[in-house]
Amino acid sequence: MTAGAQQVNVLVKDAVGALPYANVWLEEPGKGAPSGNDGTAMIENVPEGEYTLVVSFTGYIPYKGKIVVGAGRNDFEVVLKPATSLDEVVVSGTLKPVNRMETPVPVEVYNPAYFKKNPTPNIFEALQIVNGVRPQVNCNVCNTGDIHINGLEGPYTMVLIDGMPLVSGLSTVYGLSGIPNALVERIEVVKGPASSIYGSQAVGGLINVITKDAEFADTFSFDSFYTDWGELNVDLGYRGQIKNVADVLTGVNYFNYDEPVDNNGDNFTDLTLQHRVSVFQKWDFKRPSERIFSLAGRFFYEDRWGGEMQWTPEYRGGDEIYGESIYTRRLEVLGKYELPFSKGLMLSFSYTDHDQNSVYGDVPFLGQQRIGFSQLIWDTTAGDHSLLFGAAVRYNYYNDNTTATGSGVQDEPDEVVIPGIFIQDEISLGEKVKWLVGGRYDYDRRHGSILTPRTALKWSVSDFDILRLNAGTGFRVVNIFTEEHASLTGARDVIIAESLKPEQSWNVNLNYLKKIYTAKGHFFGLELSAWYTRFSNLILPDYDTDPNQIIYRNLDGYAITTGVSLNADVVLRNGLKILAGTSIMDVARVENGQRSRPVLTERFTATWGMSYRIAPWHLNMDYTGNLYGPMRLPLLGELDPRSPESPLYSIQNIQFTYDGFKNFELYGGVKNLLNWTPDQGNPFLIARADDPFDQGVEYDAQGSVIPTPENPYALTFDPSYVYGPNQGIRAFFGLRYTLD
Template structure:
């Protein structure tokens, strides 16, 4: 209580009493201006006190009782400078590039994963962190993290989603280069089509986030930032193969064109070749699908959005993919739609394009425009169910950025979201009497307007972001979405955050609930589905410490609570042979607590551990019903060690999952029943990497070292055309131990 009163009193003290504090921002000179230098070192000559600039380049030094207030500013790749502040208490420091050091070298952040010093608690996963695992696609990039849980939605085709706060992946917004590219039909397999080789950083935020990207992000946001053409390796090659026979090949080429070399381009090619047919648990079904994928991605960049003048960023990507799974004897050419050999076959083509451009008139004014569009054409068979779908989507966003005061900035604008999703469902054999064949249309046309204000006080010691948007759905009318985020940095060590806001989203039924198509359940529609709505609030505390020059780390804790006003989840419990589709407007809550610790020893040994508590439930008929597939308790630990010359790197991570509630199968025959809860289990993954002259990496590893498998994951696997065949009770690993080896080659 005394500390809280003292903290409030400190906020009320006039600026003049803080004359013993020197603060400012650290920049680095560029060819056309300057850029922020996050992580730069500032040292006070008088007492040797040292701090690092945060992610926004801001630093604060305590110069109390120090006679020599000169500051030594340094950053790898830049010339160290000594600045005498005189009587000034605020400095803007710009370091010049060291041409000898930077020639032919790309400077990267030395941290593998860290918490950004932003108003929203944001975890940043860098390329260095991604190197700790094979990270073949986006779903495989979270093995050393606790906030995101990859979850399989269809075990036969290995469709996956990314869960935050124990909620389905549909409730968190997945962005690519800040744009909502994964939605609707693309949701089913979209996260698997982004290889780790094109990733620069991944930003993970839980709970309420900015209104600038839209009205979604109910449980959080994942922003996948691709490599920048002007900073990427000139050549990057990666080849990978696992013990099942699946192979991945990647090639990136980057360069600049034009007389002044102001246009920069990145071309990324990605290919996956199918595995052999493997049935390790002998249930007659393949442990992983035979996957074939080709992807090409070309990104162009001109200028810089932080510098005066025009900037342009544009990208074009095309994906062609096929997945084949099912019984080991299934032939994708001979047995499509067969009622004697069960199989699943998915083929789709998806081209997409985006543009981000703008013009910065001054440090105070800038306009920005973003546009994205994609098309997907998909042809699928799930047993005797034929599913064909097409989707056209577009996104437009125009905004003005106005720094109207040193402490205040405003962003406001208009947006438009368009979707036309058409799905055709039919049956080659309908002996089970399923009733949901037909043509389905899921349109979306939502114009919107938004505004977001940011208030910064005492060099971002306090940051308050308030925003709101108004959007109009073509059927359900107008939605108001307010959000607020607050950060208070008590000092250089302690940071407190709080957030609150609402969100909503339209349901895309079959693409988001693929299990409705792959089993034998009949789908029963009881009413039209309304958009889902929820309110989320959360609080967090972060403690950063430097025990010595050899040991530093971070402790953090956060709690988020989500309250749904309307929610949809297929009712699998009432009848195991049916799935009922209805709105749920009763009490539905998700409460999530996470405690995490991260330690770094001698800049070579990293240790991270985290614990998650999830309470995700509904109140039905006065009783608390846990939502399925959510472990009440979850824990992880990760250990990474690099030798002094960075020649060898060893990584190990372990995950433990508590039991989960499963769909009710008590009315099934004995052979097809499953327990009400799963059993706790753990997985361990490891990798060893050898580096040669910073150009060649050879890595090998093993996932699921203990070879743990969920017993009998597929209900009625012996009779896949019977009425009890069901894939909706998969809760753990199904394909056992996986060895892999790979090689990377780069020219910087």
């Protein structure tokens, strides 16, 4: 040991005892060591002075603090606590940052480490391991999709980035693609109506993607993986600083897949070919008053196509070779500015410009969607009341080349401004009980006044038991562009049977959350929820009345969704960590006394993520998967030979990660271990794939398809019979590099 240098001994332990193989690091000299079998890490040749000590151990909350190294013995002790999603800070439930255990509104939290257990090229696919959330692919050819929450279709799910409503419905697949994982701080999921805070679209639930604060992000990050199908995904993140002006966070996502595969032999691509570039930048400005001012923007471009294997761009829009080609450009801007007039006065705003240039065979679809949103909230307190006042305005513009926005040569863009105001009061009724009441008023010139009240009660039975009861309402205004991919393919005619009224819903949710710490140092977190939602004026696409049409109308009756879900968060002291959940649900609509089940709604789901670390080998093992119950599928008539219900199916994945190199991680594994694909047990997936332009289809005088020797099942071309991805088993490997 050199003169003047000291030995630093750090004992790492939890509530039970020593933790071997923990990572112990002193930031300033850049020195560290793992803890031994007795939990002690010894770092030699440390000069006297003040240092930042960082301690981490898989499954525990990292520690970071200051220590002073002096002459003589330098012994320090660090006690780590198990890391669980129950301890996260959330904002989505009440628009206020609060510990998840304290909020009256149930919010589920997922951090990037959870999604790294099964690396995916976009957040849309990553959500497949979240309980009660199902990414639904809506087309066998172009693979666009939406997010289902608790069995409800995609248009009922609102997607936000940093609390700003940017995407919903069809555009979800684009809004959740291209966000570099390195820039995501966490993803918050709220199940059930949230319109009293967020307005239209937040009927079934919301997904809030929270990006990192530029000041605390990694200096540089790189994450790339490649699959044996030929998929390449690259994420880059960089944090810079403009002195005394702003911290700047930049992220770039690149994805490419250009190797057509047809394993099911229908002469159509099993997976859509894609070329995608997304650039994200966020500025956190440094104001002298230390008030918040952030500005972020993202540009997204994607060229995707699927279709017959021999399709090339020269056939785009023609009737020789069938292909679905989609060019998408999106611009997103969002920001927050804390006003100087009063503490807690925040102005937020966002704007999206979505341009879609598509052809579905020989049917062109040109659509533009612009959404502007601005919101002013005042967060204040008065005695036992935590108050939130808000005023918001939403601008929607939509135009396309279909009858949805005009007929013939007439162009009638859908353009509307929806103002709204809301209030929320969270009342402390003693130390253990909080009661939240609130409501929102919106005005839509097409539908008049819309009221959406809600209330929530939280009872802290003990420090480890939380009981919540929520009741609220939601509303949604239909927009064909965001509703149904099949309405754009040309495979079916779109019929709007009447002037559509806004949907409304009432929801009751009972939630119980339990923390258990055992004497042996294990942790168990359990969360049980039961819900009931009733819809009026339900807008559903009717596939059944006429197999050649999609008929939009308000349901003359009501619809319900009921269910229960259970999430388990387990951290064992031996390094095993499990996050698993299951949901059982019943989704139905009632009209004229008849009860029916909508298509593509499962009765139960299960998801899991299991991790285990072998510390001496620097090896992490992750096993993830999901299980989906049967769903009713959209058939084209009584003669259609395909199964009317999907089977019970499961997609499972395994990954191994080696982190023995400084700042580097090497990972690889296998996706879809069971090699499941939806064509198993079906004669075909795409109806009349051999005649995509329906040249051999014959009709009767009423326009109905008639069976012929060439078309014995009386089918037309239709790619909407889809409920899961067509990709079978595949290997992947990747590399991560992070510079703090």
